[in-house]
Amino acid sequence: MNRIEVHLWVAAVLQWLVASSNLFAAWIFAYRRELAKLSPFVREVFIVQNIYIVTTVAMFGVVSIVFTPELAGGSALGRFLSGFLAIFWGGRIIIQLFFYDQEVKRSRPIANLVFLATFIYLCGVFAVACLRHNR
Amino acid sequence: MPIAIPWHGLLVGAGAAQLILVVASLAIPRLLNWKGDLAKLRPLTRQVFWTYAAYIWVTNLSFGLLSTMTPQLLLDRSPLAGFVCSFIAVYWAARVVIQFGYFDRTDAPKGRFFVLGETALVTLFVGLTIVYGGLVARAFGALGR
Numbered sequence: 001m002n003r004i005e006v007h008l009w010v011a012a013v014l015q016w017l018v019a020s021s022n023l024f025a026a027w028i029f030a031y032r033r034e035l036a037k038l039s040p041f042v043r044e045v046f047i048v049q050n051i052y053i054v055t056t057v058a059m060f061g062v063v064s065i066v067f068t069p070e071l072a073g074g075s076a077l078g079r080f081l082s083g084f085l086a087i088f089w090g091g092r093i094i095i096q097l098f099f100y101d102q103e104v105k106r107s108r109p110i111a112n113l114v115f116l117a118t119f120i121y122l123c124g125v126f127a128v129a130c131l132r133h134n135r
Numbered sequence: 136m137p138i139a140i141p142w143h144g145l146l147v148g149a150g151a152a153q154l155i156l157v158v159a160s161l162a163i164p165r166l167l168n169w170k171g172d173l174a175k176l177r178p179l180t181r182q183v184f185w186t187y188a189a190y191i192w193v194t195n196l197s198f199g200l201l202s203t204m205t206p207q208l209l210l211d212r213s214p215l216a217g218f219v220c221s222f223i224a225v226y227w228a229a230r231v232v233i234q235f236g237y238f239d240r241t242d243a244p245k246g247r248f249f250v251l252g253e254t255a256l257v258t259l260f261v262g263l264t265i266v267y268g269g270l271v272a273r274a275f276g277a278l279g280r
Contacts, residue, residue: 063215
């Protein structure tokens with residue numbers, strides 16, 4: 001196993017942690033009380049969105065473990081997925097820095113830094129994997 | 136004599152349908168007045184909602200682009216292609232289940248326009264499930280080339 005493949009395994013674990021952090025977010029940010037303010041239909045949309053995002057990110061972890069050589073430049077589809085994941089996590093860096101509530105980030109500086117570092121790492125690993133060509 | 140299934144055309148068509156869905160779905164926040172409803176939330180919860188909506192939109196866009204621009208990547212019967220098609224098939228199948236099993240449709244907007252829209256959406260979700268599910272079966276050698 002080469003170095004980028006090791007990083008892809010680490011990325012898999014990090015993606016599972018990010019996926020599971022959504023469950024804690026629901027509790028920390030009192031989603032239940034917040035969602036009670038919404039109309040039933042929009043509330044349901046929010047819950048469905050959460051389920052889709054958690055499941056999708058968890059599946060990114062699975063694909064990173066099961067198809068590591070492909071993602072590390074071993075196939076064109078693997079490189080496409082790595083490119084997609086680099087953009088996916090790159091976008092998350094921008095959102096974390098410029099979109100999410102500054103006040104909440106200031107009140108939880110360590111969590112903010114941990115998430116930011118995780119997104120930077122994931123973006124970097126998948127960008128490098130996408131640019132490799134192993135065939 | 137086995138029937139030759141035009142997988143390439145079906146996949147490109149499924150990709151195009153997803154791209155149309157992506158464009159049409161830009162109208163959903165306005166049609167369902169998300170902005171007015173979400174104004175009642177704290178900023179972070181509202182931002183999380185928009186972030187997740189954007190990510191789902193980008194995921195749908197990537198399904199459409201992958202299927203229309205590089206269909207051969209999903210048609211090569213590789214295990215990774217089979218996995219990606221399985222994921223997309225389950226993604227859309229779950230959407231059908233949610234439409235009928237989870238969404239409280241008594242609260243959904245009324246009128247012929249919305250009924251037509253829902254019918255078109257459900258038909259699309261079922262069609263996408265069939266095409267990508269068929270590709271999974273094909274990847275495992277169950278259907279024709």
